[in-house]
Amino acid sequence: MRSRPARVLLLLAAVSLLLIALDRWTPLDPLRRAGSLLYGTTASLIAAATRIGDNADRLRALERENAALRADNFTRRQTPAAITLPDRAYRGLPAHAVGFAPGTITIDIGTGDGVTRDLTVLNADGLIGRVTWAGPTTATVSLLTDRASSIGARVPSGEVGTITGHDDLLLLRLLNPQAALTPGDRVTTLGSDNHRPYIPGVPIGEVIRVDPTPGASTQTALVRPYAALTTVDLVTVVLP
Amino acid sequence: MAVVLVLLAPVAQLMVIGRWGGPELALVAVVVLARAAGTGAVLGFVAGIAADVAPPAEHTIGTGALVLTFAGYAAGQLGARRFQERSLSAFGERSAAERSAASWVGLLGVITVAATLALAGLDLDDLAWQVGWNLGAVVACAVAVVGLSRRRMRAGRAVLRRRYA
Numbered sequence: 001m002r003s004r005p006a007r008v009l010l011l012l013a014a015v016s017l018l019l020i021a022l023d024r025w026t027p028l029d030p031l032r033r034a035g036s037l038l039y040g041t042t043a044s045l046i047a048a049a050t051r052i053g054d055n056a057d058r059l060r061a062l063e064r065e066n067a068a069l070r071a072d073n074f075t076r077r078q079t080p081a082a083i084t085l086p087d088r089a090y091r092g093l094p095a096h097a098v099g100f101a102p103g104t105i106t107i108d109i110g111t112g113d114g115v116t117r118d119l120t121v122l123n124a125d126g127l128i129g130r131v132t133w134a135g136p137t138t139a140t141v142s143l144l145t146d147r148a149s150s151i152g153a154r155v156p157s158g159e160v161g162t163i164t165g166h167d168d169l170l171l172l173r174l175l176n177p178q179a180a181l182t183p184g185d186r187v188t189t190l191g192s193d194n195h196r197p198y199i200p201g202v203p204i205g206e207v208i209r210v211d212p213t214p215g216a217s218t219q220t221a222l223v224r225p226y227a228a229l230t231t232v233d234l235v236t237v238v239l240p
Numbered sequence: 241m242a243v244v245l246v247l248l249a250p251v252a253q254l255m256v257i258g259r260w261g262g263p264e265l266a267l268v269a270v271v272v273l274a275r276a277a278g279t280g281a282v283l284g285f286v287a288g289i290a291a292d293v294a295p296p297a298e299h300t301i302g303t304g305a306l307v308l309t310f311a312g313y314a315a316g317q318l319g320a321r322r323f324q325e326r327s328l329s330a331f332g333e334r335s336a337a338e339r340s341a342a343s344w345v346g347l348l349g350v351i352t353v354a355a356t357l358a359l360a361g362l363d364l365d366d367l368a369w370q371v372g373w374n375l376g377a378v379v380a381c382a383v384a385v386v387g388l389s390r391r392r393m394r395a396g397r398a399v400l401r402r403r404y405a
Contacts, residue, residue, distance in 0.1 A: 005277035005313065012285040012309045019292075019302030028301050035293030039250050043295075046255060099295055100258030106295040133296070140296040230259065 036110065036135025040099070044108035044138065047098040060094075067092035067236040070124060074202050090199065091239040095121075097232050098138070103146035103165075105129075107235060110137045118197035120189075120238040126226030127151075127189060127204045128235055130197035139237075143229050144204065145170060151198060152190035155181060155207070160190055163204055163223065170205055170223040177219045181210050187223050195240035242273040246287035250294030263377035264370070266291040267355055270308050271315045271348050272381040280316020284308035304359065311355040318347050345382040352378040 022028055071092030093113060099106030109115055111134045121128040121141045129149065133140040142149055145165040153163045153172060159181075161174035172187060185207040191200025205225040213220060249265040257265060266287040274280030288305030356374045 005281065005316070008278045009281045009309065009313045012281050013306060016285065016288070016302045016306035016309055019289075019305065020300050021302075023301040031293045031301055032297045035250075035290075035297055036295050039254065039290075039294040042251050043254050046251070099254035101254065101296050101298075102258075104296040104298065106254060133298075135295065138295050140298070 032133070033135050036138045040106060040108070040110070040135060040138030043098040043106065044096075047096060047108065051096075063094040063234065067094035070122070070236050071238045074122065074199075093237040093239060095139075095235050095237055097141075097235060100230070103143055103148075104132070105141045105143065105229075105232065106138050107141055107237070108138060109237065110135045110139050112136055114239060115139045115237055119240075120195075120197060120199045120202065121235050122202050122238065123227050123232055123235045125203075125228070127198075127202045128227050128229065128232060131237065141235075144225060145229055151204065152192065153187050153204060154190045155179070155185050155187055157181070157185075161218070163187065166222065168229075169208075170225060172207065172221045172223045174219040174221075177213070177216055179219055181207060181219060181221055183207050183209060199238055199240060242269070242275075242283055243286055245269050245273065246283060247290050249287060250290050253291070254294060261369075261373070263373040264291075264356075264359070266304070266308060267311065267352065267359070267374055268377045268381060270312045271352055271355070271378050272385060274312045274316035275319045277313050277316040277319075280312035280314075280319065281309050282312070283316075284310070284312025287312070307355050307358045310358075311351055314351045315348060318344055318351075345379055345386065348378055348382050349375055 019028070068091060071090040093109060093115065095107040095109045097105045098108045105128075107115075107121070115131060115134045117131055117134060119131045121130060127144055129141045129143040129146070131139050132142040143165075144151060144163065145168060147165045149163075149165050151163040152160065154160050155172075155174065157180045159174050159176050159179035161172055161179075163170050163172055165171075170187075174181065183206075187204045187207060189198045189200055189202045189204060192198045203226050205223040207221050208224050209222040211220045211222070246266060246269045249269050253265045257263070270280070270284045270287045274283055285305050285308065288308035289301075291308070292299070292301045292304040352374050353371055356371050360370060
């Protein structure tokens with residue numbers, strides 16, 4: 001005969017295990033959407049309340065215009081002329097970072113505003129990351145410094161490689177081990193198929209150290225991201 | 241009250257702790273606020289579900305609920321024993337060490353470390369920091385709770401005096 005608290009414990013533990021099994025089997029997106037609706041909206045409201053000033057509407061309009069111009073700017077001016085740019089206008093959605101967790105930020109726009117998975121997120125300084133999940137009112141952005149992230153990159157000499165997270169910095173691996181690379185070089189995105197998750201030509205960061213690796217099959221370098229990822233506030237989600 | 245606090249924990253976690261680093265508020269709240277085994281388990285479950293579904297909700301839903309249910313149960317068990325002992329203290333039959341606030345704080349610390357390890361799973365990278373943050377927060381909160389309930393302290397001292405007089 002078990003006592004009542006022990007029965008409560010077993011029941012709740014069983015429910016938890018059931019949830020874990022269900023989530024593994026078929027992702028419990030309704031629960032996540034409810035969490036996004038409840039907690040995301042609360043966080044957005046609190047964040048909005050803390051930045052209320054006069055002329056909030058005007059500010060909003062300017063933010064929107066700024067975001068669109070920024071998205072356009074990054075892809076038009078900073079892409080080397082050698083790359084044929086698809087003649088399409090990107091649309092930028094302005095968003096505020098309202099939530100922070102290791103490797104991710106939560107932004108205050110969601111599927112209701114047109115955000116879906118695998119969209120590029122940038123700010124005035126450079127690339128922030130990509131949208132990994134979109135809820136009704138908030139979306140989760142995986143930062144480029146996340147350990148699981150891997151981004152196609154290009155350096156000024158035209159060589160291509162990949163960028164992966166490396167603590168607060170980034171690790172650049174160039175496919176060509178003899179590629180010319182010096183500290184100070186600007187690393188930009190290579191762009192993905194169909195422009196998802198990454199559009200081409202967005203500045204990622206600056207090379208700060210080139211690792212001498214004679215005989216290695218790739219050349220590696222440490223890159224410092226241009227965007228200050230822990231103090232990020234206003235960001236732009238690019239709709240290709 | 242306790243339920244409201246653990247339901248609000250994810251918001252603060254997201255907006256404040258996520259940016260500057262710190263303890264897992266849900267875990268700290270559950271361990272410090274659990275008063276009895278049964279309600280502690282329920283409190284832990286509610287806090288765990290809230291923390292699981294709050295953005296970014298990247299891990300499997302239910303893991304936080306499972307760990308915090310056990311943490312709440314264990315912390316509540318300590319609370320229950322503490323209450324029983326207080327009622328028994330009239331008979332002066334229990335050892336003073338068992339009853340002391342220090343042992344309560346210490347045992348909460350053990351629960352915290354165990355729960356942190358369970359939550360972290362195999363993600364060992366920032367584990368030392370996380371254990372430190374959570375342990376520090378729980379001990380600080382528990383000490384504050386002990387400090388607030390002076391009556392309990394005085395009762396403890398009276399028992400000590402009676403026992404070693």
